Amino acid sequence: MRPLGTEYQRVTCSKLLGRGNFIKIGDILVFTAVIALTVFLFTRTFAGDASAVRLKVTAPSFEEHYSLDQQKLLEVPGPLGNTTVVISDGRAWIQDSPCKEKICIKMGKIKRPGEQAVCLPNRVIIEVEGNRKSIDAVTR
Amino acid sequence: MVIEAEASITETIRESSGGRRTFFIAFLSTMAIFFAVAETAVPKPLPWMRLGLANAITLYALSTIRVKEALIIVVARVIAASLLVGTFLSIGFILSLTGALASFAVMCFFYSICKRWISLVGISVLGAVTSNASQLFVVNTLFVNSRLSYYFLPFLFLFALAGGTISGLFGRFLVKNI
Secondary structure, X not given: OOOOHHHHHHHHHHHHHOOOXXXXXXXXXXXXXXXXXXHHHHHHHHHOOOOOOXXXXXXXXXXXXEEOOOXXXXXXEOOOOEXXXXXXXXXXXXXXXXXXXOHHHHOOOEOOOXXXXXXXXXXXXXXXXXXXXOOOOOOO | OOOOOOOOHHHHHHHOOHHHHHHHHHHHHHHHHHHHHHHOOOOOOOOOOOOOHHHHHHHHHHHHOOXXXXXXXXHHHHHHHHHHHOOOOOHHHHHHHHHHHHHHHHHHHHXXXXXXXXXXXXXXXXXXXXXXXXXXXXXXXXXXXXXXXXXXXXXXXXXXXXXXXXXXXHHHHHHHHO
């Protein structure tokens, strides 16, 4: 008569690793795809825009980043209406705004990291972001 | 006298019907709840990381019983485990329900379409990736609404790869040995 335990001791190790077709072709595909996707996302989110200078546009309803190397006309919605932001030749400025004072338009064109143009009544902020801050602050 | 091996539990579950089958579904649910609750006691570097051992039971259910019954096990596990841990109807509960249902849908799809080409480990990894991605999507649309949360995505995929492999191997062990 064989004790009950021996059966289990004999098979556990080999069955844990699996006999026969351990890896199927789909597994290799799945693993490759997931690893490739991970590497792609890592490079995209962490390496891609590390040194890039970008324009950050903030409004109550949205927050977006834009490259400065493009020609673009943005209509940014705020509480008073649409503020028109222009990106051109590596610079950005507020061209038109429904506010009363038009201070945001007078703030001029911005291009260096840290510079801002702000429309407080319409609650729209555009700011140049980047790692290399050439100046600590801008006073006007 | 040699003890004859009876039919394996997997075979018994597969061929059971009626009350016995209900019992087996409840039994598998209990196993899944046990693993889900036991996992919360394991120390983790980040709170949302999970091993997904309960997922191994889902895999086992997928390969032994019908899809509808496996779905019952998944939903019962999520609800009962959240009741035991104390997160019922909280944000964590919504997230785990989303992740469990989404990953179940994907695993079920791939298992029924191409189980000849993908082993349980691959299906488990797919399910883990889906679970994490759908949870992040829900967090982003319902609660946080910021682009920043997508920075977590590659890390989540790495965790999903590790956890999915472990739970897949465990599920495979269950199917082959019980």
